[in-house]
Amino acid sequence: MSVSTKNRSLTPPDISARKGQTPIVCLAAYTTPIAKLIDPHCDLVLVGDSVGMVMHGMPNTLGVSMDMMVMHGAAVRRGLKKALLVIDMPFGSYEKSKEQAFENAARFMCETECGAIKIEGGEAMAETIEFLTKRGIPVMAHVGLTPQAVNVFGGYKTQGTGKDASRIMNDAKAIEQAGAFSVVCEKMPDPLARKITAKLKIPTIGIGASAQCDGQILVVDDMMGMFTEFHPKFVKRYANLGEQLGDCVAEYAKDVKARKFPAPEHVYDYAGEK
Ligand code: KIV
Numbered sequence: 061m062s063v064s065t066k067n068r069s070l071t072p073p074d075i076s077a078r079k080g081q082t083p084i085v086c087l088a089a090y091t092t093p094i095a096k097l098i099d100p101h102c103d104l105v106l107v108g109d110s111v112g113m114v115m116h117g118m119p120n121t122l123g124v125s126m127d128m129m130v131m132h133g134a135a136v137r138r139g140l141k142k143a144l145l146v147i148d149m150p151f152g153s154y155e156k157s158k159e160q161a162f163e164n165a166a167r168f169m170c171e172t173e174c175g176a177i178k179i180e181g182g183e184a185m186a187e188t189i190e191f192l193t194k195r196g197i198p199v200m201a202h203v204g205l206t207p208q209a210v211n212v213f214g215g216y217k218t219q220g221t222g223k224d225a226s227r228i229m230n231d232a233k234a235i236e237q238a239g240a241f242s243v244v245c246e247k248m249p250d251p252l253a254r255k256i257t258a259k260l261k262i263p264t265i266g267i268g269a270s271a272q273c274d275g276q277i278l279v280v281d282d283m284m285g286m287f288t289e290f291h292p293k294f295v296k297r298y299a300n301l302g303e304q305l306g307d308c309v310a311e312y313a314k315d316v317k318a319r320k321f322p323a324p325e326h327v328y329d330y331a332g333e334k
Pocket of ligand 1: 088
């Protein structure tokens with residue numbers, strides 16, 4: 061059955077129903093103006109905890125707070141009409157107990173009107189995912205390279221290589237069994253991402269995974285060339301806005317110093333507004 065989504069936001073079941081269909085377009089974003097610009101092209105917009113590194117200059121995602129996620133989540137909500145809004149649970153907000161996870165996830169749902177939350181981790185998070193899903197909170201899972209575990213992994217290393225592939229496959233099966241409506245597969249070998257995609261009935265969303273995943277996600281600042289601290293191989297740069305911004309500011313500075321800005325068309329006379 062095809063469901064019309066005209067004039068309404070996409071829901072987690074709409075995303076699940078896209079398994080094996082047209083690839084699902086996802087981006088991570090953090091502000092209202094960017095959300096407005098990307099909404100017509102996206103099925104799902106994630107407010108990722110990457111916000112800590114991209115927008116706040118943090119060295120990793122571990123210092124991101126619930127308050128930061130609520131503030132950016134609400135901002136993105138105001139910019140979306142169509143795409144499903146998903147918010148990342150930050151490090152320390154869900155791992156202690158399923159009750160802690162519910163309390164914080166419910167806060168996201170109430171204060172940002174997001175449609176779902178995302179949790180990093182596989183088998184270890186299955187019980188929590190089941191608890192949340194059965195209580196009205198749709199969960200997107202995240203397996204493979206889970207950046208909140210950077211210290212356990214010893215860096216942002218590819219996961220699931222060699223014999224370790226079965227660990228990631230088990231994680232993926234466990235989160236599906238627990239009721240997750242989709243799963244992000246990050247930085248893992250292409251053949252493993254294909255196997256997981258073939259095995260699961262829920263959509264896989266790849267980032268550094270495989271073109272055969274059911275959808276793809278990138279951080280909007282990465283693909284626009286605005287965030288240049290890191291450039292992982294999996295990021296395709298579709299623009300060089302960071303470089304352009306630098307050029308614009310250099311030109312502005314030159315104009316200001318030469319008193320070329322403001323020009324007559326930018327100033328007011330005694331007659332007032334024209
Ligand atoms: O934090 C983030 O932006 C993410 C995605 C890139 C998957 O988790």
